[in-house]
Amino acid sequence: MDSSYVPGEIERKWQERWEATRLYQVKDDDPRPKRYELTMFPYPSGDLHIGHWYAMAPSDAHARYMRMRGFNVLHPMGFDAFGLPAENAAIKRGIHPYVWTMDNIQRMRGQLRSMGSMYDWSREVVACLPEYYKWTQWFFLKFYQSGLAYKAKAPVNWCPSCQTVLANEQVLPDGTCERCGTTATHKEMEQWFFRITRYAEELLNYDGLEWSERLRTIQTNWIGKSVGAEISFRLEREVSGVKDLKVFTTRPDTVFGVTFVVVAPEHPIVPHLTTPERQAEVAEYVSNTRQLTDIQRQSTEKEKTGVFTGSYVVNQLNGDRVPIWISDYVLVSYGTGVVMGVPAHDARDFEFAKKYGLEIKVVIAPPDWPGDELEAAYIGPGRMVNSGQFNGLDNEQGFEAICESMEKNGAGKRTISYRIRDWLVSRQRYWGAPIPIVYCEHCGIVPVPEEKLPVLLPPDAEFKPTGESPLKGVASFVSTTCPRCGHPAQRETDTMDTFMCSNWYYLRYTSPGYDKGPFAPEKVKKWMPVDLYTGGIEHAVLHLLYSRFFIKALRDMGLVEFGEPFIRMYNQGLIIRGKHKMSKSRGNVVAPDQYVSQFGADTVRAYLMFIGPWDQGGDWNDSGLAGVNRWLARVWNLVDSGYRSTTVDAASEARIRRATHKTIKRVTQDLDAFRFNTMIARLMELTNELGEVQRAGNISGGEWKSAVECLLLMMAPSAPHLAEELWEKQGGDYSVHNQRWPEWEEELTREDEITMVVQVNGKLRDRISVSQSVSEGEAREMALSSARVRQYVDGKQIRRVIYVPGKLINVVV
RNA sequence: GCCGGGGUGGCGAAAUGGCAGACGCGGCGGACUUAAAAUCCGCUUCCCGCAAGGGAGUGUGGGUUCAAGUCCCUCCCCCGGCACCA
Structure with a gap:
């Protein structure tokens, strides 16, 4: 033996040589077929941890494999460099977010190199640099011009700890902020939104995508499509110019069974509907509702509550006069914020009607229904009864017939409702791309002209989280002149959600130095869409959904020629430690550096691939590293x-x-x-x-x-x-x-001698070695002549012999 | 509650309906060494047995099949998504 395996030396040597010879530099004009393999770019939090390696080492191996398979593989890397931790570091330690971020990037570049990855660093993208966020702002303007960005006053989610608004997607199912875990509250604020809802239907279509069912289900659930009808109920007495209440229902076939209508407590019409003698009771209920958290309010265990407003509507289909109630089980943000109560055929309405003694009117007969009272709401299909001219139809036909009839007389129409809301993109924080908008007393909202981009972040802001953007306090930033009329005007001080940066970074990799636009069209045409995208599934309704929307919008603006950014998506699992996700704040981060210096990067890479299926993740345990290291030493x-x-x-x-x-x-x-x-x-x-x-x-x-x-x-x-x-x-x-x-x-690859298993009654009794080309007869004879087999067969009648060529013989006695 | 994914040695895990536990960790034994480490070799699912060998065995209970970790049904547990969305 000449030498032993010393990974440190050879890894340094080759990393230097690869760099010196530009081995991994990707050429756009390479004649081999293109292949774009991308790993989600990391947030530069300071140090690469083992979770980053788990995401990057296998994807790097795959990209290298495709390169060897003869593809011109683009496998770039960059940094998702805007975001809150930088600002928090500024507040806590007095370091400017820019300095903190760029220092971290510098360190992480070195760590990424030590992994021995094949990233083409000449294409690196850093989202917080003006040369990048200039184009993030440019896209904002494009969306504004296309009517896809708008400013509106709306109830929004607010994180009291982050001191900023959040998109719906950033609030976890338990009502907490996805970043810091604080329970989010609600505020009524004027904010910037992107019209993702316009693409709701198209986003449900995954044709041509190789995405896991799990991922598609998460997005599909989030979009939440419901097919139904909007039905008008005429107010018995017109209130402040409003003549009717519209409801959304997925069961127009049950409209003859409506015995009450329920309005969301915070619906603006509620005060107008309330009769004077009910005022006190209603006001109290509304104020109680406002104090409930979302979790309390939406708990299915909670008993239904509500109060009568004193008003009535008329069901235009049958002339019934029904009371209007308010209840917190109706949400103002979904549908029209008003629900028709059909207790006989809806579990929630049933519970409500039982509690308040409201009528329960059966209009869909359950099978073999004797005509008595229902014990519970009947949700299933059936024949229509008590429904006038529609009696006798099965309810599916009734659905269509009633919609048609309503569409004729204007009482209602078929419609589709989605759960997804428009994407809230403004944030009251400093470390993000400023929204390129100016407010002018004369001209109103004025977009900053393209040639005036970027709107630079002023370096000298005060980073105290006050609930307002730190930019508000920078007079030199705020005061400007109106690009349209030249009068003094003020800049928008909110910045963009960082998910705006990650919406398009993969386009930038195709032409990183390009200065005439966000990307060179011919390069995007060559490389996009991404053939293989890998990253965590936690971005299912965030980055992955936003990016699909973003690309569809760009397509409709004529900026790109495809409608999906990522053809194949693979979600690797999560490396956890002691039941928890690794995070700096939890202090359970495992750094790869110690392992790299002990065993070498190759060992760490291979070990991360070896520990189990990539989509499974798992609890970090370093006990097997030595085994993989031993393997590499044996190869050496x-x-x-x-x-x-x-x-x-x-x-x-x-x-x-x-x-x-x-x-x-x-x-x-x-x-x-x-x-x-x-x-x-x-x-x-x-x-x-x-x-x-x-x-x-x-x-x-x-x-x-x-x-x-x-x-x-x-x-x-x-x-x-x-x-x-x-x-x-x-x-x-x-x-x-x-x-x-x-x-x-x-x-x-074929064996010429194969081991054939001999079973008696399905139990393994012997193994015989036979030639690849053995005939059934020969194999059978050999099996039956085996002493060990005869022991179980002799004296018994052979009923059957199963022969599986190349595999086994099973003798049934 | 509904919809996915999963439950296999002491541990991480393999296994087109056809030899359960590949590969690795750990453990045990051996070689080398004065000794240890490193390395190499062998054994290592459990139970009975000195052994040959036998029996049991993939969360539970049933079923289909010559044959089930794998297919079907019941139930239990873990992870994820959805959940008063009309």
Whole structure:
């Protein structure tokens, strides 16, 4: 043995050489077919932790594999550099967000390089630099011009800790802020919104996308499409010019069963509907409702409450006069904020009617219904009764017939309702792209002209979280002149949600230095869409949904020619530690650096791939690192200690050739399916076989060399430094990463001697060795003549013999 | 409550309806060494047995099948999504 495996030395050596020779620089005019493989860019929080490596090492291996498969692979990296932690650091430690962020980026670049990844750093994108956010602002203007950005006063989510508004998507199901975990509250504020709702229907279509069902379901649920009808109920007495109440329902077929109408307590019409004698009671109920948190209010355990307003509406389909109630089970933000109460056919309405003694009128007969009172709401299908001219129809036909009839007489119309709301994009924080808008006394809202971009963040803001943007306090920033009329005017002081930055960074990678627009159209045309995108599923209704919307909008503006940014999406799992997600604030972050210095980057990379299925994640445990390191050292010794052939025999040569080809096949298939864990296992197996051969010396030097070469080529994506070093030692051309991925021959993967399992009544009794080409008769005879089988068969009648070619024989007695 | 995903050795995990536990960790034994570390070799699901061998076994209970971790049904547990959305 000449030397031992010292990863630190070879990793530094090759990282320098790769950089010096620009090995990973991607050329736009490369004739090979393009392939865009992207990993979500990280937030520069300070240090790369093991979770980052878990996201990046396997995706880097896959990109390297595709490169060896003959693709011109674009695999870039950058930094999602705007965001709150930078500002919090400024508040806490007096460091300017810019300095804090850029320092972190500098450190993380080094850590990313130490991973041995193939990122083309000449394409790096940093979202907080003016050369980048200039274009983020430019997109804002495009959205504004297209009518997709608007300012409106609306009830919004507010995080009291972050001191800013949040998009609906940033509030977790339990009502807390997704960033800091504080319970969000509501405020009525004038804010900027993007009209994602305009694309709700199209966003439900995933044709041509290879996304997991899980991910699609999350988005589909979030969009929340309901098909139904909007129905007008005429107010018995007109209030402040309003003649009717509109409701949204998915069950227009039950409209004859309406016995009350319920309005959301905070609906603006409520005071007008309330009769004088009910005023006190209603006011009290409304104020109680406002004090409930969303979680309290939406708890399904909570008993229904409500009060009568004193007013009535008339059901235009049957002339029924029904009371108007208010109740907190009706949400002002969904549908029209008014619900028709059909207690016989809706569980919630049933509960409400029971409690307040309201009539329960059956209009869809359950099967075999004797006509008595219902014990519970009947939701299922049935024949229509008590429904005038529609009696006798089954309810599905009734749905259509009633809609048609209502559309004729104007009482209602078919409509579709979505749960998704427009995206709130403004934030009351400093470290983001300023919204490029000016407010002028004469001209109103005026967009900053394109040629005046970027609107630079002033460096000298005061970072106290006051609930208003720190930019508000920077007089030199705020006061400006109106771009339209030249009079004194004021700038918008809110900044954009950082998800706006990540909406388009993948476009920028295609032409990072371009200064005539956010991207060079021909480069985007060449590289987009992204063929493979990998990242965490926690972005399902955030970045991944926003980006789809963003690209569809750009397409409709004529800026791009495709409607989906990411063709194949793969969500890796989460590395946790002690039940919790790794986070700086929790203090459970595991740094890879110590492991890299102890075992080398190749070991850490391969170990992260080896620990289990990539989509599964798991609790961090470093006990297996040594095993993977041992494997790499064995591979090192395989090459480094040389091979001496002694007694060459054909069977051994055939065996190692078969093992090699089988491994190529399995490893290739595993990589195609992101099964990194079994890929590593297969490579270990081949290594073990080669170890035996090396000790025995029973194959020729030529066979040895070609098997070892295949092993190194297959290891190049996972352990790029080791493979490169050993490839060179073997006399291979620079670089192993420019070599073609090996191919297998199906013929060579086949065994000629196979072990056949012999079962008696399904229990394993013996194994026999037979030739690949054995006939059923021969195999059967061999099986039945085995002493161990006869022990169980003799004296019994053979009823059946099952023969599975190449696998087993099962004798049934 | 509804919809996904999952439950396999001491641990991380493998397994087109056809040898359960590949690969690795850990453990045990051996070689090398004065010794240890490192390395290499062997064993390692559990139970009975000196052994040969036998029996049991993939959350639970049932079913289909010559054959079930894998398919079907029941129930339990864990993770994720949705949940008063009319």
